[in-house]
Amino acid sequence: MAKKTTTKARASKIPKPKRSARPCPQLRVTVGGLVLGPGKIDLIEAIDRTGSISAAGRDMGMSYRRAWLLADTLNRMFHEPVIKPAVGGVRGGGAQLTEFGRRLAAAYRRAEERTRLAVEQELASLDPAFRRR
Amino acid sequence: MAKKTTTKARASKIPKPKRSARPCPQLRVTVGGLVLGPGKIDLIEAIDRTGSISAAGRDMGMSYRRAWLLADTLNRMFHEPVIKPAVGGVRGGGAQLTEFGRRLAAAYRRAEERTRLAVEQELASLDPAFRRR
Numbered sequence: 465m466a467k468k469t470t471t472k473a474r475a476s477k478i479p480k481p482k483r484s485a486r487p488c489p490q491l492r493v494t495v496g497g498l499v500l501g502p503g504k505i506d507l508i509e510a511i512d513r514t515g516s517i518s519a520a521g522r523d524m525g526m527s528y529r530r531a532w533l534l535a536d537t538l539n540r541m542f543h544e545p546v547i548k549p550a551v552g553g554v555r556g557g558g559a560q561l562t563e564f565g566r567r568l569a570a571a572y573r574r575a576e577e578r579t580r581l582a583v584e585q586e587l588a589s590l591d592p593a594f595r596r597r
Numbered sequence: 598m599a600k601k602t603t604t605k606a607r608a609s610k611i612p613k614p615k616r617s618a619r620p621c622p623q624l625r626v627t628v629g630g631l632v633l634g635p636g637k638i639d640l641i642e643a644i645d646r647t648g649s650i651s652a653a654g655r656d657m658g659m660s661y662r663r664a665w666l667l668a669d670t671l672n673r674m675f676h677e678p679v680i681k682p683a684v685g686g687v688r689g690g691g692a693q694l695t696e697f698g699r700r701l702a703a704a705y706r707r708a709e710e711r712t713r714l715a716v717e718q719e720l721a722s723l724d725p726a727f728r729r730r
Contacts, residue, residue, distance in 0.1 A: 487627070494620070495728065496728045575712075578712070586708040593677045594676075595676060
């Protein structure tokens with residue numbers, strides 16, 4: 465019974481398909497043919513929070529394999545690494561952000577917030593025509 | 598020979614995979630579970646320019662079927678239609694934008710320009726780390 469509750473709690477963390485009542489902007493930045501979007505930035509922030517790629521993946525309801533592939537892509541997108549092995553942690557096998565990784569996530573969030581504001585303001589007059597499902 | 602030139606000219610209009618030297622932002626707005634992005638807005642503008650869904654599709658290097666499906670989705674995303682049958686044209690079967698369709702495309706382009714500027718400014722300090730392929 466206790467186990468069932470745990471499973472439920474974890475399941476609730478899985479992102480649901482977004483059917484927001486409001487128009488929901490998504491910022492994707494293509495860099496050398498690869499896409500930097502909210503999924504990769506969410507993963508970066510989850511790694512920062514949890515201290516490991518597998519824990520971050522679990523937190524986001526994705527497989528370890530998928531989390532690892534995203535992390536690997538992130539490290540190949542730039543000349544500087546985004547994620548590095550944790551050193552000196554209590555447990556082995558952890559991961560942490562580089563200074564560049566932290567700056568990247570912060571810069572993306574600032575650009576995302578400006579994008580959200582731009583969509584809200586520019587599309588405001590059309591808003592009554594948007595279908596809510 | 599003349600035919601070959603025509604084919605070449607048309608082929609050059611097909612969008613190539615973007616491998617821009619600069620980070621290339623893409624704005625997607627999810628409305629009621631459906632996505633409004635650059636592809637649909639490009640199609641709206643091509644219909645405005647060419648006066649028909651099939652000509653717009655050809656211009657963008659997509660099949661008539663795909664162009665028609667995108668146009669249909671656009672008309673289902675909002676309470677107001679975006680594209681309507683052309684009336685009083687010289688040829689039958691044309692399409693034109695509604696007033697709402699024109700306003701939608703213009704609003705999206707304004708939001709997109711602000712997004713482009715936000716990405717350019719917020720990610721500028723990280724720019725040297727971006728890989729160019």
